[in-house]
Amino acid sequence: MGNRALRLLKWTLIYAALALGMLWLHHPLDVSMDAAASTVKFVYQQF
């Protein structure tokens, strides 16, 4: 139980740090989705 709680706490902190860090440093919400859309379309066409 103790190990499970510690693991949960560890991963909560990791995800929080990652989310805050990415929002602060890289502005992921401003990334254009055009490239993503073309990638998905291209892969779809290959199969």
Place this chain on the structure above:
Amino acid sequence: MLPFADIDFYLLFFLLVPLLHLAKLILRGRVSLAATIAFLSLFFVAVYYPKPVQLLAFTAYQCLFTWLLLFKWRRLHGLLGCLILALPMVLVKLDVEVDTLGFAGISYITFRCVQVYLDGEQLRERFRFTDFIGFLLFTPSLLAGPIDRYERFKGDLDQGWSRLNRSALIAGWELIVLGLLHKFVGAELVDRYWLGRFAQESTAAADMAGIMYGYAIYLYLDFAGYSLLAIGLGRMMGVELPRNFDRPWLTETPPDFWKRWHVSLGDWLRDYFFRPIYKSLSGIQRLRTWPLLKQNIALFSTFLLMGCWNGLEAHYIVSGSLFGLYSVAYNSYQYQNRKHKRNFWGSTPSWAVRAVSILIMVQLTCFALYVFSGRFPYLH
């Protein structure tokens, strides 16, 4: 697009990895995992990788010569065989025809081919082109390692589609999250808010110290993060790439450092450069009675080669030489201690010896990495 460099790569693989796991249901029993991995790796290179023609031509060259060296030219001297395989990389490093021959990741593919060639005696029976192409071009480790070994990689693929399971997905995902945190948050923070505060050309002691420690931490976070991303994606695709970093800041001795920092390169250099050189030196009659000299020549040459491999600029060569000097000094110290049955530390408690060793190694390592960075102002 280069692996792990931009958002397109992540989107592509977050689409391809679930497709690969779904393909398991359809392809199991019909197509091997090895063939699927080789196909996916070739697909990525041909469609997305910069300079695909060069990379595919280089792969054809390596496949041809590795096969010839393994099965037809078995009597050729090992050094000559290695030179044939390393020739394109050497030409690129010497700045000859860089635009025609060069592409990102040429060194790591060359290292893998040299490994297969030099381990040929054990691998010949188990060599298969599908595995070999997957091994050379495996997307997660294509650009900057970790440098895997053929027999280990093939061992994973031989287990087949059962490698793609829920626990591999979870473990891979966790490594990717940690890699993103290291590379895109940790390294970025150090670069922007630590290194960015210092004048890069300054010769003031405080600035130099700030850049020296900052760069070492930045490089660790960036490269360890990249390695975690590669290992994580590899795991999701059924391949367990070797670990590349293991708490390097707890290093106590120079040999210990290369078991913790860029481990796969350290192991490769030990097995395929240091040992063959030491073996050749052992054959020289005049050096028979000089074991320490033989070891030190082999050690220094290994690290000098590592410096030259990074590039023929002064800062890379000096940094490689520094790592070589550290190893030679430590090896000589150990040799003298063994020979004269001395213990330099006397009755000092082991925790104190450990703390002092770590402190010394951190300074030495940070200085060598500072020189490596090309920011050391007295080396231009």
